[in-house]
Amino acid sequence: MGVVQNIVDDGLGGMDHNFVTARIEDLVKWARSRSSWGASFGLACCAIEMMGTGASHYDLSRFGMEVFRASPRQADIMIVAGRVSQKMAPVLRQVYDQMMEPKWVISMGVCASSGGMFNNYAIVQGVDQIVPVDVYAPGCPPTPETLIHAIETLHQLIEDGEIMHRRAANNGGAGVELSSELAAQTSVTIGTK
Amino acid sequence: MSDSADTVENAVETQHGCPVQDSLGQRVLHASRDQYVSVIKALADEGYEMCVDLTGVDYLEMPHRTVGFDIQPERFELVVNLLSLSQRKRIRVRVQVPADDATMPTLFDIHPGTEAHERETFDMFGIVFSGHPDMTRILMPEDWDGHPLRKDYSQGSIPVQFKGANS
Amino acid sequence: MTIISAGTAEGGQELLSRSELTAKELLREVGSVLRLSESEAALLAEVETEAPEDQTMIINMGPQHPSTHGVLRLMLELQGETVLRCKPIIGYLHTGMEKTGEALTYMQGGTNVTRMDYLSPLNNELVFSMAVEKLLGIDGDIPERAVWMRMLLSELNRMSSHLLFLATNGMDLGAVSMMLYGWREREDVLRFFQKVTGLRMNHNFIRPGGLAADLPAGWRDDVLAILEGLPSRLEEYDILMTGQPIWRERLQGVGVITAQEAIALGATGPILRSTGVAWDLRRDMPYLHYDKMEFDVIVGQYGDAYDRYSIRFNEIRESMRIVYQILENMPSGDFRIQNKKVTPPPRARIDESMEALIHHFKIFTEGFKVPVGEVYVAIESPRGEIGCYIVSDGSSNPYRMHVRAPSFVNIQTMPHMMRGGLVADAVAVISSVDPVLGEVDR
Numbered sequence: 001m002g003v004v005q006n007i008v009d010d011g012l013g014g015m016d017h018n019f020v021t022a023r024i025e026d027l028v029k030w031a032r033s034r035s036s037w038g039a040s041f042g043l044a045c046c047a048i049e050m051m052g053t054g055a056s057h058y059d060l061s062r063f064g065m066e067v068f069r070a071s072p073r074q075a076d077i078m079i080v081a082g083r084v085s086q087k088m089a090p091v092l093r094q095v096y097d098q099m100m101e102p103k104w105v106i107s108m109g110v111c112a113s114s115g116g117m118f119n120n121y122a123i124v125q126g127v128d129q130i131v132p133v134d135v136y137a138p139g140c141p142p143t144p145e146t147l148i149h150a151i152e153t154l155h156q157l158i159e160d161g162e163i164m165h166r167r168a169a170n171n172g173g174a175g176v177e178l179s180s181e182l183a184a185q186t187s188v189t190i191g192t193k
Numbered sequence: 194m195s196d197s198a199d200t201v202e203n204a205v206e207t208q209h210g211c212p213v214q215d216s217l218g219q220r221v222l223h224a225s226r227d228q229y230v231s232v233i234k235a236l237a238d239e240g241y242e243m244c245v246d247l248t249g250v251d252y253l254e255m256p257h258r259t260v261g262f263d264i265q266p267e268r269f270e271l272v273v274n275l276l277s278l279s280q281r282k283r284i285r286v287r288v289q290v291p292a293d294d295a296t297m298p299t300l301f302d303i304h305p306g307t308e309a310h311e312r313e314t315f316d317m318f319g320i321v322f323s324g325h326p327d328m329t330r331i332l333m334p335e336d337w338d339g340h341p342l343r344k345d346y347s348q349g350s351i352p353v354q355f356k357g358a359n360s
Numbered sequence: 361m362t363i364i365s366a367g368t369a370e371g372g373q374e375l376l377s378r379s380e381l382t383a384k385e386l387l388r389e390v391g392s393v394l395r396l397s398e399s400e401a402a403l404l405a406e407v408e409t410e411a412p413e414d415q416t417m418i419i420n421m422g423p424q425h426p427s428t429h430g431v432l433r434l435m436l437e438l439q440g441e442t443v444l445r446c447k448p449i450i451g452y453l454h455t456g457m458e459k460t461g462e463a464l465t466y467m468q469g470g471t472n473v474t475r476m477d478y479l480s481p482l483n484n485e486l487v488f489s490m491a492v493e494k495l496l497g498i499d500g501d502i503p504e505r506a507v508w509m510r511m512l513l514s515e516l517n518r519m520s521s522h523l524l525f526l527a528t529n530g531m532d533l534g535a536v537s538m539m540l541y542g543w544r545e546r547e548d549v550l551r552f553f554q555k556v557t558g559l560r561m562n563h564n565f566i567r568p569g570g571l572a573a574d575l576p577a578g579w580r581d582d583v584l585a586i587l588e589g590l591p592s593r594l595e596e597y598d599i600l601m602t603g604q605p606i607w608r609e610r611l612q613g614v615g616v617i618t619a620q621e622a623i624a625l626g627a628t629g630p631i632l633r634s635t636g637v638a639w640d641l642r643r644d645m646p647y648l649h650y651d652k653m654e655f656d657v658i659v660g661q662y663g664d665a666y667d668r669y670s671i672r673f674n675e676i677r678e679s680m681r682i683v684y685q686i687l688e689n690m691p692s693g694d695f696r697i698q699n700k701k702v703t704p705p706p707r708a709r710i711d712e713s714m715e716a717l718i719h720h721f722k723i724f725t726e727g728f729k730v731p732v733g734e735v736y737v738a739i740e741s742p743r744g745e746i747g748c749y750i751v752s753d754g755s756s757n758p759y760r761m762h763v764r765a766p767s768f769v770n771i772q773t774m775p776h777m778m779r780g781g782l783v784a785d786a787v788a789v790i791s792s793v794d795p796v797l798g799e800v801d802r
Contacts (some may be wrong), residue, residue: 040424040426041424042430043430043431043452043453044430044453044455044475044478044797044798045475045478045561045562045798047430048478048479048524048561049560049561051539051543052543052546052547052550055539055540055543055544055547056540056543056544057543057544057547068426070425070426082453083453083455085451085452085453085454085455085801086333086334086337086454087333087334087451087452087454088423088431088452088453091423091424091431091452095424115351117460117471117472118455118456118457118460119348119350119351119353120348120349120350120455120456120459120460121341121346121347121348121349121456121459122333122341122349122454122455122456122459123455123456125351140562141560141561141562143560216733216734216735217494217495217497217733217735219735219736242623243623243626243628244626245626245628245738245745245747245764245769246736246747246749246762246764248749248762248764250751250759250760251760254753254759255753255759258753272734272749274736274747274749274764276745278623278637278639278644281644281645283645283736283738285736304624304626305624305625305772306624306625306626306627306769306772307626308772309768309769309771309772310768310769313768317458330451331450331451332450332451332454332801332802333451333454334451341456341459342458342459346459348456348459348460348463349456
C-alpha cells in the first residue's frame, strides 16, 4: 500500500503532512526531542567536559539525555567529542552506520568541527568529512553550557521537524553523497615534502 | 668509573668507553652503534635500573651540527634516558644512526619497557630495531606510508586563508 | 560389580569434552536425532575424529567502549572467561603533537602540550616550561611567587585528576554514583581554575618564565573553601568504597604486578608505588619547592588494583596537606620573570613605551629564541613520571619536542596484570592503570 510504504521508507516525512496526521507527527517529534539518548563517542578532552555535562552540576538528564548508551543501536545522538585521528575515522563511520534512523550528530569542540588547532597529517579536519553533522559546538573544550546549548539547539530542530524536512529532500540522512561533494581545490601535501 | 685520556691537553672523561658530555648539568654519554647495547647493559648493572625514555631525533635540517669528541654526526640520533632509583640520578645515551642504514639493536632484552618506545621510534622515524618482538607501527595505521616525524615529511596542513592576507 | 552411589555426584550426568569421546559416540549423538545410520551421519556431521585443541577465543574490546579510558583497543585471547593474553592497540588518538610542536613557538608550545594529558594539563605545561627555562638558563631565576603558584596549581590538578580516577574507577566497577560524586568535587576545583586561568581545562597558564597572570583577589578563600569541603566527602567515599566487601573483592588480588616487573617495564607513579617501591619525584628528585614541603609518599604492598586505588585516594589527602602549606607560605612578588626577551610586558606599558611594544610584538609573532642545546626534564604527574625532551637549534621553534608520557609506558604493564584473570577483572585493571589516551598517543 502506498501510504504505508511511504511511511516505511521516509518515516515521518512520508506521512504526507495533513491535519489528521499533524497531531501524531507533533507528538512524535515532541517525544523524540525530549528523550534522545547519546551514543558515547568521547575521544579526548571534550569527552571529559561531556561527562561533566552529564554529571550532577550541569545535569543532562533534565534534557532527557540521562544515559549515554554504549551500544550505537540504542542511541539517537552521536556526540563526537574530541579529535578524530586517521586511525579512528573508519571506526567513527562504522559506529555511525550502526545507529538506527533517526539519528543526529553533534560535533563537539573545534577539533571535531574543523580539525581545531591540529592542522596536520594526523587529524581529520572536521568530522563532517565522514558523517553528516547537524550541530557544531565550538570551544576547546566547549564548556558544559556550550554543549547544553548545542544539544538544546538540536532538540529544537528535532521538534520543529526542520531536520526531517531536509532529510526528505535529500533522500534520507545517512546517505552522505560523497561523490557530489566538490573535491578540494587546494592541494595538501601529505607525506614527503 | 671515569678515567681521563692519556694526553693532558684534551682530557676527555669517558664512561664505559663512551665520551661524557655535560649538557646543562645533565650527564650525556655518546655511544657508537656497536657499543650501544653493552653500554646500556653496563649502566643497568651499575644501578640505572629503569629506562624511562627512548626516542629519536632527525637532524636533517641541522646539517652542520657537531657532536664533538670526533664523532661523525649522522642524520638520525637515538636518545635513551636512564634513571637510577637507588642513586637518584639520570643519565642520557645518544647514538648516531646513519640514514642509509637506519637499524639499531633492540633493548628489549635488557629493558622490556622499551618495546613501545622502539615501536614508536620505528613508526615516526623509520629506524628499525633488530630483535624486537613486534616491529610494527604503533601510532599510525599499519598501512601508512612514510615516517611522520622525519624532517622531510610535511606537516600536512590544509592551507588556511586569512582575510587580511595579501593573497 | 561396582556399586555406584549417586548422592549429589554428577557421575551419571557428566558432559565429557569432545576430545574424550570416541568417534563412535559422537556419531551416535548426531545420528540418533536424525534417524540416520552412523555412516550417513558421519557425512553430515563433519565430526573431527582427532581431538581438537583447546579452543581459545580472540575477541576485540574497543576502541569505542564505555569501559576504556578513551580510545584504547584491546585484543584479548580468552579461554572461557580467563584472559590468557592481551595486546593493547593504541594510536586511535594520535594527533601529531610532537610534529605540531616543531611548528609552534616556545610561547605557543604550552597550548599544544597541555592537551596531551588532558586530566592534568597544568602538569604538562609545567614540564614543558621547565625544560624551556633550563635551555634558556633562567631556571634558577624564576620568582618565588611564581614557583609557589606553580606548586599550588600542580597540586590542585593532582587532586582533580585523582578525583576523576575515583569517579571512573567507581563507574567501571559498577558504583555509578561514585561517578557523580567525583565530578561534583572536580567541579569545585575546575571553578577555581576558571577563576584563575580563565579556562576549566587545557589552560595554557604555566608558561616559560612563570605564569600568564597573577592569582585573583580572594583566591585564598576559594582554596580554603575547597579544602574544607573535601575531607568530610572523602570520608563518605571511604565508607562507600574502601571498606566495602564488594569493592574489596573486585580489587584485591586483581592486576598484581611485582616491583621487578614494574621497574623492568618502566612503570612509574601509583603503579610503581603500589608494588612497594617508594619512588616519587617530588620527594626523591625534588623540583619547585617540594623539598620544603612536608608530605608523605603513599606506598602499597601487594601491587594489586586495591593498592593503586588507595594510593590515589590518599594522595588526594597528601595534596591537601601540601596546599595548606602553600597557603601559609605564598610570598608576594612577580608571577613571572622580568626578562624582557622572554616574558611579554604588562599590557598597560605597551601604550607608554615603544620598546615594550616591540618586545610584545616580537615575542608573540616571532617568538623568543632559545640557545642551542638539548635537555630532559621530568616531574611527577598524577600518572607517573612525565618528561619533556627538547632539542633546540637556536631558533624560536623547538627543533624536536618529545614528551615521555607516563601512560604510554604504563600501558605496557596491562598484559602482565591481566594474565590469568577474568574478563571482568580486565576492566578493573584498565581502570587501575588510569591511562589517558591523549598522552599515550600524542
